[in-house]
Amino acid sequence: MTEPAPRGRPSTGRAHRPPTIHDVAREAGVSRGTVSRVLQGGHNVSPAALEAVNAAIRRTGYVVNRHARSLVMQRSDSVAFLLTEPQELFFEDPNFNVLLRGCTRALAEHDIPLLLMIAGNEPERRRITRYIAAGHVGGVLLVSSHSGNPVVERLTQAQVPVVACGKPLGQRTHVAYVAADDREGAREMVRHLHRIGRRRIATVTGPQDTPGGVERLAGYRETLAELGLPYDERLVAEGDYTRAGGEAAAGRLLDRAPDLDAVFVASDLMADGALTALERAARRVPEDIAVGGFDDSPIAASTRPPLTTVRQPWDRISDEMVRLLLSRIAGEDPAMVILPTELVVRQSA
Amino acid sequence: MTEPAPRGRPSTGRAHRPPTIHDVAREAGVSRGTVSRVLQGGHNVSPAALEAVNAAIRRTGYVVNRHARSLVMQRSDSVAFLLTEPQELFFEDPNFNVLLRGCTRALAEHDIPLLLMIAGNEPERRRITRYIAAGHVGGVLLVSSHSGNPVVERLTQAQVPVVACGKPLGQRTHVAYVAADDREGAREMVRHLHRIGRRRIATVTGPQDTPGGVERLAGYRETLAELGLPYDERLVAEGDYTRAGGEAAAGRLLDRAPDLDAVFVASDLMADGALTALERAARRVPEDIAVGGFDDSPIAASTRPPLTTVRQPWDRISDEMVRLLLSRIAGEDPAMVILPTELVVRQSA
DNA sequence: CTGAAAGCGCTTACAG
């Protein structure tokens, strides 16, 4: 009366085979179909069976085999976090970290694994697009601010649910996205600079092929008009969202308009660079020149002086991105979510 | 004479079924077994068949279904990048980014997807340990500097191949790891400070439950002895690898030993904090006090003044971690890899 | 409400 011999699989080094649905079924005295139904939510299962199965799951320590499930369900349960920026930006920009952490956490709550993919150049992009189009991921969280990104088009064409962070520029198809209210955030900042008495307000913009770059500049211009301040091109310099770029842009501003008394910089990282430029030019902040940033990224509190800035609600952004993606995966239509920003006053303005 | 009707699966929204091994076999005029053999490396396949299959793969755009493969192979093809630090560190420390990017790239070269997992607290750790122990990943790249981490033990117990970044402290089992030569790096830095004429050399250490914290301090002490300099406890303050921690530790040092003329700080981030403390105390760097960092992280070049530091070869570290993990997965024994560091002289010392 | 059965796409002895 011995147990039937273990099935003759080659030893793979892994000590014990994890229990399968079959073990649970035997343990609970039901069929595998019933166990599976319990796993799927317990519809059409008698209370008694349900309880027996749950107990058996607990006793056996059963964990579903996701490969088997994905194979039969014809879809993956994982989600890709896809970066299409060149790697330097990824390194330097502290916002990426915040977003990545937030999305990982939000997905973890749904028990969904996050695949990190970085596609900084065209070969990588092709490889990754193929991987995703092959159905290896259930959906994509896309971080790619620059417009003209072919990945978006390819992904939607492959019918893969996508949610972008920030409005994808120059896309003919509707793609779901989550963004902060860049324009209103910029308006708040410029109003604040005006309120504290500044009248020659300059700006360092983001790249004009990114939604943040465009929208924050638009907010700046609108508010100037609203306040009856003239729009002066010498007060506008384009940056590239890097620290060095912010420093260079602030330097140009100082050359062209030495009388400026405030500068709204479209990202904290660039604002930190601008502070360096101002210090070198022996301008005191905020006494001579007030500086406003954007993001309220981790560095904002540790610049000298600490940055007055516009907070992007990163936690909510990641939550909404995940929520939206799950709804897309469930078959709902795209949507765009705009989240309000908040002015954070520290010492630089 | 119509095509056979498509198999009657419910439409899932995904437009076209990707081609399967079956389509390739038909296209190539061989059996599915032969196609599979080609996929596995082409052993025991005639040149003619091999060519026919490869051509068919190209024509059909076939991509292997990893779920099916993993199911039958009884192992996953993905690798987890597991962070067990509390999230703050992850945010603040630029080294994480560099390492993460490096590992993603190195794995991509082997066509292996990276799963990002963050386990900052015990419930998360349990959930993730269970996930991994269930065989959902083929191996783990572990980033966890603090000792007493239960995850390491659980993972090795579950027979999952693990490679750590930095030597795991207080582990009874041998676990493979890759680390920079922390001790020698610290020695180089202290020697450099001595060479430029400093004699009252202080240090801000890393946490003493981390390998870097311990080793870099050891290198500091050894070099002092070697140079005939006395070891003075007032010259040693422990930091926590955060900017604020570095600032605080430097402040303590200044209180206890106002005559110090150099400080070796065990990370660039803490060194940046130390610069703030020194500036507030009106000490010039490097004239009054020379400052040496560790890491050569992205921030090192943009501190004021730019940091003289010790470069950790992050690219090589990630390469070696991935190489080592793949060899572990292939069944080889653990190994530890120590990589040399390099002194990078900028302006702070 | 439940079980038996087919099938997801792949790999791998096995027999030729």
Place this chain on the structure above:
DNA sequence: CTGAAAGCGCTTACAG
């Protein structure tokens, strides 16, 4: 060298 066949662990109509 090659094909037919079994099987990986799961889900889901289908028939009761």
